[in-house]
Amino acid sequence: MxxxxxxxxxxxxxxxxxxxxxxxxxxxxxxxVREDPWAASDMFYNLNxxxxxxxxxxxxxxxxxxxxxxxxxxxEETVDKAPMINGTVANRAEIRRLVALFDENxxxxxxxxxxxxxxxxxxVLRQPPDSxxxxxxMKMAHGHLDYMDYLIDNRPWLAGSQxxxxxxxxxxxxxxxDYLGGIDWKGHEQTRGWYSVxxxxxxxxxxxxERMEVIQPPAHYAQIDI
Amino acid sequence: MxxxxxxxxxxxxxxxxxxxxxxxxxxxxxxxVREDPWAASDMFYNLNxxxxxxxxxxxxxxxxxxxxxxxxxxxEETVDKAPMINGTVANRAEIRRLVALFDENxxxxxxxxxxxxxxxxxxVLRQPPDSxxxxxxMKMAHGHLDYMDYLIDNRPWLAGSQxxxxxxxxxxxxxxxDYLGGIDWKGHEQTRGWYSVxxxxxxxxxxxxERMEVIQPPAHYAQIDI
Ligand SMILES: N[C@@H](CCC(=O)N[C@@H](CS)C(=O)NCC(=O)O)C(=O)O
Ligand SMILES: N[C@@H](CCC(=O)N[C@@H](CS)C(=O)NCC(=O)O)C(=O)O
Numbered sequence: 001m002x003x004x005x006x007x008x009x010x011x012x013x014x015x016x017x018x019x020x021x022x023x024x025x026x027x028x029x030x031x032x033v034r035e036d037p038w039a040a041s042d043m044f045y046n047l048n049x050x051x052x053x054x055x056x057x058x059x060x061x062x063x064x065x066x067x068x069x070x071x072x073x074x075x076e077e078t079v080d081k082a083p084m085i086n087g088t089v090a091n092r093a094e095i096r097r098l099v100a101l102f103d104e105n106x107x108x109x110x111x112x113x114x115x116x117x118x119x120x121x122x123x124v125l126r127q128p129p130d131s132x133x134x135x136x137x138m139k140m141a142h143g144h145l146d147y148m149d150y151l152i153d154n155r156p157w158l159a160g161s162q163x164x165x166x167x168x169x170x171x172x173x174x175x176x177x178d179y180l181g182g183i184d185w186k187g188h189e190q191t192r193g194w195y196s197v198x199x200x201x202x203x204x205x206x207x208x209x210e211r212m213e214v215i216q217p218p219a220h221y222a223q224i225d226i
Numbered sequence: 227m228x229x230x231x232x233x234x235x236x237x238x239x240x241x242x243x244x245x246x247x248x249x250x251x252x253x254x255x256x257x258x259v260r261e262d263p264w265a266a267s268d269m270f271y272n273l274n275x276x277x278x279x280x281x282x283x284x285x286x287x288x289x290x291x292x293x294x295x296x297x298x299x300x301x302e303e304t305v306d307k308a309p310m311i312n313g314t315v316a317n318r319a320e321i322r323r324l325v326a327l328f329d330e331n332x333x334x335x336x337x338x339x340x341x342x343x344x345x346x347x348x349x350v351l352r353q354p355p356d357s358x359x360x361x362x363x364m365k366m367a368h369g370h371l372d373y374m375d376y377l378i379d380n381r382p383w384l385a386g387s388q389x390x391x392x393x394x395x396x397x398x399x400x401x402x403x404d405y406l407g408g409i410d411w412k413g414h415e416q417t418r419g420w421y422s423v424x425x426x427x428x429x430x431x432x433x434x435x436e437r438m439e440v441i442q443p444p445a446h447y448a449q450i451d452i
Pocket of ligand 2: 100104236238239240241242263264276277278279280292293294295329
């Protein structure tokens with residue numbers, strides 16, 4: 001039996017989604033185990049003391065990888081196909097700056113509050129969402145999309161002339177925020193165009209067809225042409 | 227005039243400290259501009275749309291770098307001296323996993339609440355600290371130090387046989403938490419020993435002798451033998 005990656009992930013975890021997009025683009029085979037971050041098992045803490053998804057395991061070769069940026073750098077160093085942290089040292093620094101911006105700022109401003117209000121309160125806490133927090137997250141989303149519009153006005157892809165990990169990181173965050181009804185696309189034609197190209201990629205299809213129990217995305221979520 | 231790096235930083239910002247330690251170890255020359263994160267100027271947002279320290283600029287060569295991990299990878303790729311993300315691909319993944327653990331989990335659990343209670347409330351909000359939040363941060367610090375004790379029991383440095391960016395990231399967080407009186411060293415002999423070796427390095431001395439206005443560190447803060 002060939003050695004095989006196993007991804008411990010959560011369907012609406014944007015960092016898990018970034019790794020699924022990356023492995024899709026690089027055509028690396030894997031299977032998945034679902035791990036709910038609010039109910040992490042002792043076994044999971046043994047794999048990753050941070051208790052966070054995603055974690056990637058190759059049991060045969062005894063490799064355990066955690067943290068989506070560490071995993072991305074690992075694949076960049078070991079798989080030649082579809083380089084995603086590419087170009088001059090300046091390009092590479094720009095890619096990593098943008099990955100951090102989406103992983104940290106977009107996540108903290110938009111994705112995390114949406115996950116907390118629309119998913120955690122519903123599934124775990126059984127409380128109604130706080131509409132002020134939702135409005136604030138959607139307002140912050142506009143600010144981030146404005147910045148993306150500006151980038152895409154000046155470059156074909158977010159970090160420059162080639163698709164990169166910055167695009168995967170951004171698409172992963174946006175796809176979760178969009179699933180949770182937090183993205184108002186009005187006035188963001190550039191980013192909408194970029195995202196629509198992205199949605200049609202084979203690496204993205206499995207994400208778009210997946211549904212969480214209880215929580216359903218808006219109608220436009222999986223449509224490619226809007 | 228030779229081209230020169232300028233670091234926009236804040237004295238108690240652990241990410242700025244990580245870059246200062248890294249540039250010290252690699253013997254890269256730079257000067258510093260202080261930027262208070264709670265009062266970032268428009269000029270600073272132009273340099274870094276995330277509005278966060280550290281930012282590193284080489285005006286002559288028109289290079290602007292943000293995000294401490296992107297900056298670290300940049301120096302790893304451009305400066306041979308004192309490699310800090312070194313070894314096999316597995317070693318490198320382990321270094322990056324631990325950097326993320328200290329940058330994200332240690333920071334969120336320990337350093338950020340201490341900065342908020344002991345610095346921001348004092349300097350910006352002019353409120354007394356919340357003693358429950360302080361106790362909780364110190365309790366979380368014990369958990370992180372336990373994990374570091376365990377790592378150092380098994381390896382000379384946090385990520386393996388060589389000093390790496392993981393050690394710099396951890397020392398940067400701990401030094402800020404220690405400055406703010408949040409580290410109780412009792413029961414953490416391994417980590418205390420590791421940290422004491424670290425404190426005696428030339429790269430660390432400038433950090434230890436610096437003082438913030440108003441806030442003073444505990445007596446042991448800059449002492450090397452405890
Ligand atoms: N730096 C990590 C962040 C991963 C992360 O925050 N995962 C979330 C789910 S989206 C999680 O597991 N949170 C649970 C927790 O922090 O306890 C990465 O890039 O992989
Ligand atoms: N990912 C960034 C994090 C930097 C960061 O959080 N810096 C803090 C100061 S320690 C900051 O500028 N906070 C202000 C803000 O987030 O608005 C890095 O590694 O450089």
